[in-house]
Amino acid sequence: MNIPAGFKSGRNCTVLANQIRAESKTPAVIMEVCGGHTMALYRCGIPSLLPSTIRMVSGPGCPVCVSDVRFIDRAVALSRLPDVIIATYGDLIRVPGSTSSLEKEKASGASIRIIWSALDAVAMAAANPDRRIVFLGIGFETTIPGTAIAVREAKKAGLSNFFTFCSHKIMPPAMAALIDEGVSIDAYLCPGHVSVVTGSAIYAPIAADYHKPCVISGFEPVDILQSILMITRQIESGRVAVEIQYTRAVHPEGNRRAQALIAEVFSPCDDWWRGLGVIAGSGMRLADAYRRFDAAEAIPVTVEEPREAAGCICGSILKGVRMPADCRLFAATCTPDNPVGACMVSSEGACAAAYQYGAHEK
Amino acid sequence: MCLGIPGKVVWINGDIAGVDFGEVVVEAGTHIVDDLSVGDYVLVHSGYILEKLDMDEARKTLELFDELARVQQEAS
Numbered sequence: 001m002n003i004p005a006g007f008k009s010g011r012n013c014t015v016l017a018n019q020i021r022a023e024s025k026t027p028a029v030i031m032e033v034c035g036g037h038t039m040a041l042y043r044c045g046i047p048s049l050l051p052s053t054i055r056m057v058s059g060p061g062c063p064v065c066v067s068d069v070r071f072i073d074r075a076v077a078l079s080r081l082p083d084v085i086i087a088t089y090g091d092l093i094r095v096p097g098s099t100s101s102l103e104k105e106k107a108s109g110a111s112i113r114i115i116w117s118a119l120d121a122v123a124m125a126a127a128n129p130d131r132r133i134v135f136l137g138i139g140f141e142t143t144i145p146g147t148a149i150a151v152r153e154a155k156k157a158g159l160s161n162f163f164t165f166c167s168h169k170i171m172p173p174a175m176a177a178l179i180d181e182g183v184s185i186d187a188y189l190c191p192g193h194v195s196v197v198t199g200s201a202i203y204a205p206i207a208a209d210y211h212k213p214c215v216i217s218g219f220e221p222v223d224i225l226q227s228i229l230m231i232t233r234q235i236e237s238g239r240v241a242v243e244i245q246y247t248r249a250v251h252p253e254g255n256r257r258a259q260a261l262i263a264e265v266f267s268p269c270d271d272w273w274r275g276l277g278v279i280a281g282s283g284m285r286l287a288d289a290y291r292r293f294d295a296a297e298a299i300p301v302t303v304e305e306p307r308e309a310a311g312c313i314c315g316s317i318l319k320g321v322r323m324p325a326d327c328r329l330f331a332a333t334c335t336p337d338n339p340v341g342a343c344m345v346s347s348e349g350a351c352a353a354a355y356q357y358g359a360h361e362k
Numbered sequence: 363m364c365l366g367i368p369g370k371v372v373w374i375n376g377d378i379a380g381v382d383f384g385e386v387v388v389e390a391g392t393h394i395v396d397d398l399s400v401g402d403y404v405l406v407h408s409g410y411i412l413e414k415l416d417m418d419e420a421r422k423t424l425e426l427f428d429e430l431a432r433v434q435q436e437a438s
């Protein structure tokens with residue numbers, strides 16, 4: 001059996017889509033909250049395989065997109081210090097801040113390096129003792145362990161020139177906040193890789209208190225269709241539970257080593273989300289024992305007043321209440337080459353995925 | 363940046379493993395996985411191995427679709 005091919009197989013997709021069409025009777029809005037799912041849905045044309053009863057919407061699952069403009073503005077300010085080198089994952093450099101972006105600062109001479117792993121930033125600090133290295137920690141539970149390992153390694157190596165400026169976020173408070181805000185969601189397609197780290201219990205309150213079916217899904221088209229079938233079966237039978245479709249990677253208890261690392265290096269805090277505002281307990285800040293690595297405290301800078309781009313509706317798109325094509329900037333002044341809003345920057349953003357796979361041509 | 367990529371472990375050296383993605387072999391941290399061996403299928407995310415992939419579970423999942431296809435064929 002060719003396992004990777006089986007999860008991309010057209011026959012399996014057809015079988016699952018047939019089954020969903022046969023079983024789905026009740027109209028349902030299913031929200032996915034992972035950039036990887038956003039991309040896979042558009043790339044594979046999954047919505048076109050679904051019956052009219054099921055509507056897929058993208059939520060605040062792209063870490064680059066949900067990074068607040070205040071975060072970008074402070075990163076820009078840090079990048080302007082002559083002895084600072086910014087180390088970042090690639091997508092972030094193009095996200096527009098209030099008046100600049102890291103990409104613009106790089107063009108003006110700031111030292112901004114794109115890295116593959118947080119450990120690259122630690123190596124950079126060791127190799128450049130006369131510079132201050134600021135690693136921009138963004139992402140959900142998938143990237144938080146990597147930042148935690150890097151901070152621990154920097155401490156172990158006694159590096160005094162390594163810092164992180166973090167906007168790490170956790171997903172369940174945002175999932176609850178959307179429902180509290182009245183966004184119409186009947187079920188969640190839950191992020192597979194976040195759940196590899198956290199396990200399935202983090203969604204228990206969404207099922208128990210908010211009565212929304214939750215299915216943890218893999219990223220191949222067959223995974224997503226099977227997850228939609230599992231959600232359909234919960235809805236049609238009136239059952240509400242957290243289920244795992246992505247069983248080859250996700251254990252109910254998650255990755256305990258990763259969880260222990262996160263708990264050692266970080267503690268929860270309130271955090272800003274682009275479009276959603278402040279969500280209580282949704283962020284992660286360095287724990288007291290690691291606070292000296294926090295660039296926000298250790299490296300004072302003056303940050304400009306936050307300003308969002310006029311006409312941009314990224315905030316509503318991240319909440320799933322508007323679609324990319326509803327934005328008058330979409331594919332007009334806002335394109336992947338010249339993004340106005342954050343959702344057009346990362347390939348995982350709803351607008352970039354919609355643009356790339358032709359939503360503006362219909 | 364949020365993409366997890368499946369690959370196969372081809373070498374291990376302390377905290378770092380080489381993971382073969384088919385066209386390239388990349389280095390990934392092994393800090394959060396237990397009992398890693400050469401030949402394991404793993405999921406790599408932003409520079410680290412997040413978890414080993416359970417190929418028996420993958421096989422079981424795919425077998426469900428063969429069964430579903432058979433049921434659909436009989437019904438039609």
